[in-house]
Amino acid sequence: EVQLVESGGGLIQPGGSLRLSCAASGFTVSSNYMSWVRQAPGKGLEWVSVIYSGGSTYYADSVKGRFTISRDNSKNTLYLQMNSLRAEDTAVYYCVGSEGWFDPWGQGTLVTVSS
């Protein structure tokens, strides 16, 4: 069974840093395009970042220079390092396979940026 499990979310003050993790089972992170997609409370979906199987990375303008996507092939895990967090980064963050279309999805982890 394919499973993506996110962790690392929580309450963080503005300007702080947080690292999200996404552990995969039944699915090889390094062989697939992998993205982070977020959803602010009561709002729509927003693509955040992608890492291609070849290692290239891309970011939405809203997070460029602040967030870094990476993976650990030995742990079959995807990461999102989030720095200089702002209130508008408050959202549920989903880890998603994104080769062609978004599938599979994790259950999401909530990040709340507030003082």
Add this chain to the structure above:
Amino acid sequence: NFMLTQPHSVSESPGKTVTISCTGSSGSIASNYVQWYQQRPGSAPTTVIYEDNQRPSGVPDRFSGSIDSSSNSASLTISGLKTEDEADYYCQSYDSSRHYVFGTGTKVTVL
């Protein structure tokens, strides 16, 4: 910036048909594949249509997708509406940089 615009909400009775539009702000929507995702409250999205009009296994044939180049729009049609179809629906495609773009989302209410 490239945007995909959807109606905020649509509603219809059980057994009827609803169609959700997804209009591209620029360029040709036909130049990149369009996907559609269903999101029920409290759950992660799931794919109902990929590559414009393809259904993943397990998605009933009541769901269909199409492209209309004349209006630069994609559409998701749900026929034989059921109460379980009540959810938010998002279209998704790509901008000129091949970055992923989601539509604004449509809430489907089954009356």
